[in-house]
Amino acid sequence: MRPEIIVRIQFPSAALEMFAQHFTVHYSPSLEEFEKAIEEFPETRALVTNGSIGVTGDQLRRLKKLEMVLTQGVGYENVDMAAVKELGLVLTTGKGTNAFSVADHGMALLLAIARNIPSIDRRVRQGDWLKSRGPQPLAWKKRLGILGLGEIGLQIAQRAAGFDMQISYHNRSKRSDVSYAYKETPLELARDSDFVIVVMPGGPETRGLVGREFLDALGPKGHLINIGRGSIVDTDELIKALHEKRIAGAALDVVAGEPVVTQELIGAPNLIITPHMAGRSPESVSEAMNRVVNNLRAHFAGEPLVSQIA
Template sequence: MKKPCLLVLIPLVESDHVELGERFEVIYAPDADTRAQAVARHGKDVRVVLTNGTTGLTADEIDSMPALELAGALGAGYENLALDHARERGIALCNGAGVNADCVADHALALLLCAVRAVPQFDAACRTGVWRDALPMRPTVSGRRLGIVGYGHIGEKVARRAAGFGMELGYHSRRPREGAMARYFETLLALAQWSDFLVVATPGGEQTQHLIDRAVIEALGPDGFLVNVSRGSVVDTAALAVALKAGTLGGAGLDVYEGEPQPPAALIGLDNIVLTPHVAGTSPDVRTATVRHFAANAARHFAGEALLTPL
């Protein structure tokens, strides 16, 4: 039986190619030039697309693929997929929700610890021979109030890790979650006012654009810390930069930021922020698991079975 044609729009490593090549005829187009050429040349044959939330899939591209029947986002995000257009065509949609949640939650706590305890700054000082007596003491993390914005797979795992630090837990999402181990706040502003630390783990997209704005940042206050492991668009970068420079926010840790992959110019010169290049959800074992999860979704689709993680 002929293998279905898969168009891959994101970078893969060799093991990913091997994994997918066993199940699909793979067309690899991980950059803008090869993507346009692949859609123009092979669009009529493509039955499956693999992308991610940042790279997305446009309505015009969907229209160029008359045989397309399944589009998948490798990670949890899907903000740049033309979902409504795909649904109008009857195209099945899936993502990798929950597969990398442990890794992202680990990284969120790492960013929080690094920002609050000034680990990068202390590391740099130690390397130049500066001893602790010349350095300011930093706050304790344990026992503080942690607010979580978005209580999905990642938010819940952040809460479980934070509980190990003896933190009080609160969260805000569109609706209360049954069985949540944290206190629900009806408004984000109320959560920020209550919190010492705020971890952002909500989906990206138009509905959450600049959800973390000047008012929320000001509510956290000069002793507060912000961590973002969701999407850069969720935080107002300009407002964050102003607050960090003025000292009206204690510090921040960001794995994502507006304008990726360009470095956040307004932030890179500041010493009260820790930046990582959108790596929270990546590790060798997570990568293997996400590719296999996508392949399992595709296998279920072609078998006429329900998808594991439909959109």
């Protein structure tokens, strides 16, 4: 009998078909559907979710036959890890499956906000071709600060090197395998950067890390790009900094409270927003789906897993 799994998040039909070749799949992407699935499918042995949606301890405890939780991406900040350990569950992530896609998107946002591309595009469409041709800043040879030099951060640094950018970073500890300048604190990184790309994971440790003090350190010529988690940036302080021109601009792929985006944020000047899509490309989706399926098959066959956290 094929193992039963619950897919808690939205997945493309091709991925669901891939799952169905090996497992009995209960597709429950909404909270209501998931709660119903918990009650209706007590034989469920694995749960597929992601870091943003996660799963609560109460939900895990009600799935009495559950053995495994898999997150589609690298994050697992909203998975109740205390419950995972209490119940002796296996947890794997999609670490590395979308790093190249997120890095590409981060550089695209950096270049777009530096060159003011969205605003210029709108003005040209409105008939202001000649008036839109003023000089715009470059990324070339500017100072790039990377807040979180993990796998994605490293790939961003590789891309930024092609623009002759001066690269520095802040982590909880200095890396011994890179030559980029290490900054002891986030504020030092902000002060010494023209662009800061946030690539840190979410969770209590990073919540509100980018607040008023950080934005003031970045300064009126500095740009903020967030492709990490929305909770890392204090949205109210970012809105104030943009309106008061205390920073030059911001480009966000993630927002606290998403998918709800406030009118106050949308109305802020010199801002680009994309809908948490950095990790979504045909190539990365394929990589993530294969990781989930392969880890599921390996678990039920008693074989080694990839990116196992617990």
